[in-house]
Amino acid sequence: MVKPKIAPSMLSSDFANLASEAERMLQCGADWLHMDIMDGHFVPNLTIGAPVIESLRKHTKAYLDCHLMVSNPLDYVEPLGKAGASGFTFHIEASKDNWKELVQLIKSKGMTPGVSLKPGTPIEDLYPLLEDENPVELVLVMTVEPGFGGQKFMPEMMDKVRTLRKNYPSLDIEVDGGLGPSTIDMAASAGANCIVAGSSVFGASDPAQVISLLRKSVED
Ligand code: DX5
Numbered sequence: 748m749v750k751p752k753i754a755p756s757m758l759s760s761d762f763a764n765l766a767s768e769a770e771r772m773l774q775c776g777a778d779w780l781h782m783d784i785m786d787g788h789f790v791p792n793l794t795i796g797a798p799v800i801e802s803l804r805k806h807t808k809a810y811l812d813c814h815l816m817v818s819n820p821l822d823y824v825e826p827l828g829k830a831g832a833s834g835f836t837f838h839i840e841a842s843k844d845n846w847k848e849l850v851q852l853i854k855s856k857g858m859t860p861g862v863s864l865k866p867g868t869p870i871e872d873l874y875p876l877l878e879d880e881n882p883v884e885l886v887l888v889m890t891v892e893p894g895f896g897g898q899k900f901m902p903e904m905m906d907k908v909r910t911l912r913k914n915y916p917s918l919d920i921e922v923d924g925g926l927g928p929s930t931i932d933m934a935a936s937a938g939a940n941c942i943v944a945g946s947s948v949f950g951a952s953d954p955a956q957v958i959s960l961l962r963k964s965v966e967d
């Protein structure tokens with residue numbers, strides 16, 4: 748079985764205290780830290796880039812799971828590799844013509860390549876990346892329109908997760924958007940093992956309890 752990975756989305760943290768927020772999440776049992784990189788173009792919101800990842804890296808050894816919501820992911824590979832990113836997950840909608848080059852470059856910089864898709868994009872678009880001789884190692888299924896935290900989970904995306912899990916038993920399948928105690932069972936039973944959660948974790952009075960609940964649901 749694939750291992751559960753609980754990844755609090757640092758988008759919901761206090762960015763002015765990023766290092767201590769990251770440490771707090773790790774103390775609460777987080778496996779990964781999910782870092783949402785947005786360029787204000789691919790999505791209508793602007794967040795952080797390589798300089799912030801580099802700063803955070805000086806304070807933590809944690810796996811930095813970077814989710815690139817940008818129009819030109821290729822431009823980010825070298826800087827993020829240098830900055831100390833661990834995973835580099837790009838969007839298929841932004842890399843239709845150059846995903847092969849992108850995956851190769853991500854690996855050559857020592858990061859784990861992943862691909863994500865928006866709610867309106869069919870999973871068939873990902874098969875070439877999974878069947879390639881140099882495949883992506885993670886699929887991030889968006890369960891909201893990318894851009895903002897705190898949106899409502901889209902249960903209809905679970906068909907994508909189910910189909911992927913059936914075809915790829917050992918693939919890391921990540922879900923992102925609206926995950927929390929009331930939606931985790933749908934995602935876990937569909938076959939997701941990497942769980943991104945922003946507002947449900949940061950908004951909780953006991954984040955450790957929420958993280959452990961999310962993990963339990965994936966394990967069961
Ligand atoms: C949205 C981001 C998510 C977001 C999730 O575009 O990719 O990672 O922070 O936040 P919640 O868990 O609040 O939906």
Ligand code: ZN
Pocket residue numbers: 756781782783814923943
């Ligand atoms: Zn994300």
